[in-house]
Amino acid sequence: MSERVVKPVGRGFLFLDSHPAGCVQVVRDLAAAVEPRTAERRVALVIGSSSGYGLATTIAGLAQFGIDGIGIAFEKDATARRTATAGWYRTAETAKLAEELGRDFTFVNADAFADTTKDEVLDLIAERFGKIDHLIYSVAAPRRTDPRTGETYQSALKTIGAPYTTKSLAYDGTEPQLTEVTVDPATDDDLAQTVKVMGGEDWARWVAALQERDLLSEDFNTVALTYIGSDITGPIYRQGSIGAAKADLEQTALTLTKEGIHAYTSVNGAAVTQASSAIPGIGLYTSLLHKTLGNTMQTPIQQSVSLWNQITGATPKDLDEDNRIRLDRWELTSEVQTEVHAAWQSVTQNTIADLADHEWFYAEIRRLYGFDVPGVNYEAEVEVDVPWPTR
Numbered sequence: 001m002s003e004r005v006v007k008p009v010g011r012g013f014l015f016l017d018s019h020p021a022g023c024v025q026v027v028r029d030l031a032a033a034v035e036p037r038t039a040e041r042r043v044a045l046v047i048g049s050s051s052g053y054g055l056a057t058t059i060a061g062l063a064q065f066g067i068d069g070i071g072i073a074f075e076k077d078a079t080a081r082r083t084a085t086a087g088w089y090r091t092a093e094t095a096k097l098a099e100e101l102g103r104d105f106t107f108v109n110a111d112a113f114a115d116t117t118k119d120e121v122l123d124l125i126a127e128r129f130g131k132i133d134h135l136i137y138s139v140a141a142p143r144r145t146d147p148r149t150g151e152t153y154q155s156a157l158k159t160i161g162a163p164y165t166t167k168s169l170a171y172d173g174t175e176p177q178l179t180e181v182t183v184d185p186a187t188d189d190d191l192a193q194t195v196k197v198m199g200g201e202d203w204a205r206w207v208a209a210l211q212e213r214d215l216l217s218e219d220f221n222t223v224a225l226t227y228i229g230s231d232i233t234g235p236i237y238r239q240g241s242i243g244a245a246k247a248d249l250e251q252t253a254l255t256l257t258k259e260g261i262h263a264y265t266s267v268n269g270a271a272v273t274q275a276s277s278a279i280p281g282i283g284l285y286t287s288l289l290h291k292t293l294g295n296t297m298q299t300p301i302q303q304s305v306s307l308w309n310q311i312t313g314a315t316p317k318d319l320d321e322d323n324r325i326r327l328d329r330w331e332l333t334s335e336v337q338t339e340v341h342a343a344w345q346s347v348t349q350n351t352i353a354d355l356a357d358h359e360w361f362y363a364e365i366r367r368l369y370g371f372d373v374p375g376v377n378y379e380a381e382v383e384v385d386v387p388w389p390t391r
């Protein structure tokens with residue numbers, strides 16, 4: 001047992017500690033945002049279930065779509081000096097939520113890229129559920145070790161071709177700062193490594209492993225998350241090294257489809273997550289987008305409800321010409337993009353406080369670590385040693 005007051009310490013968008021009670025509240029707030037419903041029992045495997053879109057998909061699935069199954073995340077426990085990661089605390093609370101909702105849901109803390117994890121999870125599915133109906137692949141990782149070669153690949157956030165200088169958002173204390181960041185072009189090796197980490201290879205391996213063990217139900221479908229975004233972020237995101245990996249992921253869906261698997265990518269909209277806040281320019285873009293859209297900006301939980309509705313057949317799939325499920329249409333309308341473009345072009349250090357929703361963005365970043373969550377007493381001591389849920 002180890003109780004203490006936890007304060008935000010860190011630099012930029014990265015914090016060293018997470019607030020356990022804040023993370024609990026984040027999970028409860030997500031659950032409160034969906035309409036509870038008793039649905040038929042469906043079994044899902046969610047990879048990347050502790051954070052961002054994967055967490056929202058897990059909670060929407062548990063609270064509104066009656067899923068049982070397994071969530072996989074890769075999180076760190078508390079040490080003598082540091083708290084556990086936010087995803088650890090959120091997982092502990094999501095497990096409580098699942099139990100309260102009467103769901104049979106287990107969380108595995110392990111590297112999804114490893115064959116040992118696949119074996120462990122497949123054994124669990126075979127023992128506990130027999131077959132699965134849905135596989136959601138929502139991993140965002142900086143590196144991957146391929147267990148078959150032992151080689152480790154690093155994902156790069158680089159352009160393709162020429163360097164690109166983007167406006168970006170930073171903070172001096174709580175004050176927004178407009179900065180410029182130059183992103184270098186990827187080498188061929190950077191590109192190949194990024195595709196290895198964030199492309200479709202591991203997703204396809206999961207599907208193949210499940211198929212080999214005969215663990216796919218008759219109406220099985222699988223979705224991996226992708227992003228397109230605005231041409232403002234295009235040179236760094238979609239036309240950059242990460243975009244090459246997303247193109248590979250989308251191609252994997254088409255290949256799996258040809259093999260008879262109901263495989264899709266879902267194009268989600270911009271959201272503030274640990275993964276996205278590391279990308280130069282994305283923070284500024286997202287805060288301008290939020291200023292434009294206000295509360296009509298679709299949250300990850302709203303998009304997750306829409307995704308479940310589509311993959312369970314409750315509503316028709318909103319597919320584009322490349323067979324991708326589009327959850328991001330609200331982001332890319334010409335009205336929204338015209339407004340965000342105008343703000344992006346004109347924003348200066350003098351106008352950033354007016355043009356960007358920087359307070360919202362700052363609070364969202366802190367919320368990723370359980371800070372700035374309304375209703376939480378940050379002066380109180382909290383238990384930081386929280387066990388990983390076992391079920």
Ligand SMILES: NC(=O)c1ccc[n+]([C@@H]2O[C@H](COP(=O)([O-])OP(=O)(O)OC[C@H]3O[C@@H](n4cnc5c(N)ncnc54)[C@H](O)[C@@H]3O)[C@@H](O)[C@H]2O)c1
Nearest residue numbers: 048050051052053073074112140141225227268271273275
């Ligand atoms: N954030 C956005 O704006 C946005 C928009 C559209 C699509 N997406 C996509 O959504 C997906 C998830 O991204 P996010 O932004 O929610 O990220 P995130 O950082 O919030 O979550 C990443 C998740 O992956 C898990 N993870 C990381 N490495 C792992 C490993 N080796 N084994 C098992 N689990 C691992 C983490 O534990 C966490 O649960 C990505 O494919 C991303 O491209 C994100």
